[in-house]
Amino acid sequence: SLTVLQALEDGLKRADADPSVKAVMICGENGKFSAGADIRGFSSPTRRGSVLGPIISLIERSEKPVVAAIEGVALGGGLEVALGCHFRIAHVKAQMGLPEVTIGLLPGAEGTQRLPRLIGVPAALDIITTGRHIPATEALKLGLVDEVVEENTVEAAIHLANKV
Numbered sequence: 001s002l003t004v005l006q007a008l009e010d011g012l013k014r015a016d017a018d019p020s021v022k023a024v025m026i027c028g029e030n031g032k033f034s035a036g037a038d039i040r041g042f043s044s045p046t047r048r049g050s051v052l053g054p055i056i057s058l059i060e061r062s063e064k065p066v067v068a069a070i071e072g073v074a075l076g077g078g079l080e081v082a083l084g085c086h087f088r089i090a091h092v093k094a095q096m097g098l099p100e101v102t103i104g105l106l107p108g109a110e111g112t113q114r115l116p117r118l119i120g121v122p123a124a125l126d127i128i129t130t131g132r133h134i135p136a137t138e139a140l141k142l143g144l145v146d147e148v149v150e151e152n153t154v155e156a157a158i159h160l161a162n163k164v
Contacts, residue, residue, distance in 0.1 A: 036076025069157035
């Protein structure tokens with residue numbers, strides 16, 4: 001939602017401006033990182049407020065380490081947010097993917113550029129063109145995530161953020 005995007009943008013800007021903040025951790029709520037954009041908003045004749053691509057670029061440009069704590073699902077725009085982070089930790093039961101292709105859409109927040117840079121073109125093309133959900137263990141093998149944990153993902157992400 002635009003509310004979530006605005007809060008993410010505002011939080012990132014505050015963290016970057018605050019010298020006492022050493023790292024940033026992004027997580028979802030209720031056991032889900034993000035299922036992506038609400039597609040009902042795509043057909044809106046006037047879209048006001050924040051859009052995802054520039055916010056992901058803001059994450060990527062941060063001079064402070066940004067760690068994604070992925071629980072549940074990171075799909076579509078949710079995965080694209082995670083791709084903008086410098087590090088990604090996933091719960092063992094997490095699923096990631098770019099399923100928009102299954103409804104005739106291409107990932108629109110530069111996931112088609114960031115994913116191949118991270119895991120290579122052949123693996124990225126498979127994920128982008130099939131829309132399949134990748135389990136955390138496969139994501140680790142592909143290099144999509146840096147670590148898979150069975151315990152508290154948020155605590156593991158904070159630990160990694162403090163370490164880097």
